[in-house]
Amino acid sequence: MKNSNERWNISNESLKKPLVFLILFLSIGIWRWKASGNTFYLFNFGYIGLSISIGMFLNGALPKKHKSWGRRITQLLVGCYMLIFLGIINRENMQLEGFFIYFMLGIFEAATLHYFVAKIVGPLIFGRGWCGYACWTAMVLDLLPYKIPKEGRVKKFGVIRYIHFFLSLIVVLIIWSTFGSQNFGKHHMIELYMLLGGNIIYYVVGISLAYVLKDNRAFCKYVCPIPVIQKLTSPFSVMKIEIDANKCVDCGVCEKVCPMNVKLLTYKNEGKRILSSECINCQTCANVCPKSAIKSTFKFDVSFTEQLNYKDK
Template structure:
């Protein structure tokens, strides 16, 4: 059971959330959909931590999610999951599609798994990380990480003042999905060549602005053993999000930085096995630690 817990726990959580949505909406789509998502994430964790696929398990899961989102949700169902559609749902009072996606992956999910969606399920990040595996660029470590909060506000205002008109005038949904995602892929990959393959996720993504705040309360975080740490700095050198990991280890608290995407790159890179993912209630010291 110990070896299978990484598969069982996310699968059961997905099933539970799906059944809750079914009870509210009466739609059987949600139980199988969220069970599938939970199973995929659990399988990826199992491949990474038990089988030892060293990064490729997570990348494989990312691409399965990407194909699922594009082929089923985007092209077949024409459901837009980007930030503009979420703002439009709030503006119009139509709580479906993007609203449910944000509720599950961006609000409730981070309470359990932090920004795990960013590391394991984002259809844009699959391209960013695949590029990153081939060409690694050291991420910048500045206060530009706060830029995403300003962008989230501007993006919301743009949607309400301008983009809503496109929906009201019958703008083709699939065209909007394709255009938005092409812009994000182009921007993210272009900036990735210069600043590191996750620069978009750190400084521009409006969803990250919300998730980075909530994820401080997450049950799942990376924990370090200060007694085993030799302060070599390898964990920080490989972190795609530029997190000061050693400062958390020295304080004796889990990594509560809102930029952590639970990619486990630091866990795999540590030569002394100092780091490991743990699932427990966060302490107050941990939540407010920087």
């Protein structure tokens, strides 16, 4: 007989969460379609919802040793769609700079809608799930060889993402005042140039940092400005990781594999869920736990203190 490492697990549990997410995204698509009369929204949110649901289903149903494929498939489906179809073909700048521009133009679509759903309101439900499941930058970074960070975080680098955030805003304001607002917005060439330029820089810096610090997610921890926005709402997320203290045997494997250096056992010992806003809901910890003691649960709790493993104290 096959053990849980080799067996598929198709149950109500493995279907429930994907269905909830599919309905949630379809509801947003229908809302935007009815409000704007544009059927594209139904396709867009239907596609993203289906991609997320497929990944969640596979993560729950695949044999334990293959579960990580669920998340990787969603990353590829959503990441390629957003970067290639929405970004390069449709010329919508979904990067932070694009969000600033659309926001300043008063456009509630493209990047503003994306940030609203994925990075501002969505994190109240699924925390930083965007970073675990959908980001096109991490889609590439997660392919690099340092999936498990060799060491803890470098505490003093934590400020870089905040500096980056404000520099992005300043750059947009300078370009805006130089070229005039009429040159910005959906389908403009300048959006395409900014998207391509920004992404090339992100990939070069992200890949270089991963190799220098031997950590695939170094860019996410120190440089990317997106968490500055996500951290406003993700601490309130109803979906978080929880360890069942009755099943846990304190082996420490979950902490060792966490790509974001979260101190899972400190939260468990305090009787709390994983309240860190650095958790990206990637399920890596749950997939390696030998006692199946870790899962995502839905509750109300919040904390603004972080329990993270640091290299320098």
